[in-house]
Amino acid sequence: MSAQEAIPVYTNLKDLYASLGTSLDHAERWSTLAEEFEKRFGQKPQYITRAPGRVNLIGEHIDYALFGVLPAAIERDILIACAPTVSPADKGHPAPGNVTAENLQPKYTRQVFAPAPKAKASEIDEAVHVEGWHLDIPQQLRWENYVKAGYYGVLEKYFTGSKVLPVPVDLLVTGSVPAGSGLSSSAAMVVASTLAFLAINGKLEGSADKITKGELVKMSMENEKRVGVNSGGMDQAASVMSVPSSVLYITFYPSLTASPTPLPGGAVLVCAHSLKVSDKALTAKKGYNLRVVETLVGARVLARALGIAVGAREKITFREVVGRLMSEADVGPGGTGMDAAALMGVLHKMAEAVEQLKPPGSIDPEFGATLEEMTAMSGLPADEFHEVYLSWVEVDATHFKLYKRAKHVYSEALRVLQFRKLCLDTAEAGAAGSSLAALQELGRLMNESQTSCANDFECSCEELDQLTQLARDAGAYGSRLTGAGWGGCTVSLVPESDVEAFIKKVSETYPPYKGLEGEALSEVIFATRPSTGACVYKFE
């Protein structure tokens, strides 16, 4: 799987559905969307873009430390139908780049917006040179922010200093990824929207500067940062690069790679929503973004303690710290990553090294370091510390728990490699190996991950703790929160033959599921297969 591949563009429905590996329910969603688009905008869509949500099996909150993670795309996705706006003759032309965005969900109302050109530099040959674009993305939770976030990157990459103006667009969105659930509806929205604007402006096919999967991942990551979350690249990479039936081992260091990893047979993934909605855009200051700062500062303090040189303005990550500890000989073939066995060896040792992150003089690492203590530990003058670690992000905390965060990150990074090795070894052993023993061991790693998320990274919550425990009681090999946490979904590895009984048991024992039946229940707890990454359908 190469980051250089182009985004698949289908012109034939049969090929599209074959690639999705799914049934007619999908076909119906696509055709309903196209029909509805025509009703609302008076023309057929030119494209439908698709980006799936994802479930992360293991490797939580370590992507922004640049450690590898193991997510899979899920079957639930975001679809966006789009076409250049055709205005009735009497209405004149809409402003360049104007967007009319609608959503099949009635609670998300119709939005019209246009980017404002910054400084028209000159007018030569009647063409306007626009130096840049401004698009207002308010810091409130609004559905169209995700559409705007996708648009922004396309404007910046392709329409800065350009003579050509962006095409006005009509678009209609529909989605089956539950929002705020840890299944990355946000990344799916941003990827699908980025693809829609790329498609409409001719940047997907034919053109010399057409986008690759790797570029789309980077662009979507940057785009999502505009909605206020300093995310790592896991969700966008999973949404763009996944392949059916496998989980994807995604690395970020030294470069983005995605290697399909087969799960042992005999188990399925079940996603279950805790029904506690966690919205990162609203809680980032005390949660997600705070963890990003704690882990970055932790990496600098650890590097110092280990005698590793760090540039004054460099935001070294936990992954780079171990990278610099390892010799050249440990770098894997082609420089695509460290040799997994060597990396596992170093990660084992890090369990001890992180002790150095306990705040000086404090017996209780539970408490964390104050801002002053943390600044002193970093070795930077206060103003530089602020500039490097706090000026670009809003956090709200009095104590920073560097030790506990590092303990989670390094142990979780090791669990990811152990999980992957088990999957690869089981596949290699084929019929001779025992899937059951492997699945039990994978489940154990997932359970350990949950404990580490709860105790050391403190990104779980009562509901998630309870739901994962009930899932284990109902027969799961393992169960953990998935995504950022603090609410949202859990993922459980469940014996294939027991799925129905498992879902029934959990639905009877988890109090917030009381009274839910049929479709309402399958909205909150459902089995899913690893699905395929983002694609585009072009109407001809």
Ligand code: NG1
């Ligand atoms: P969710 O909350 O599922 O969107 C977030 C981050 C990921 C990763 C996980 C924790 C975004 C877009 N995604 O996932 O990059 O850091 O938390 O492992 O913020």
Ligand code: MG
């Ligand atoms: Mg998200």
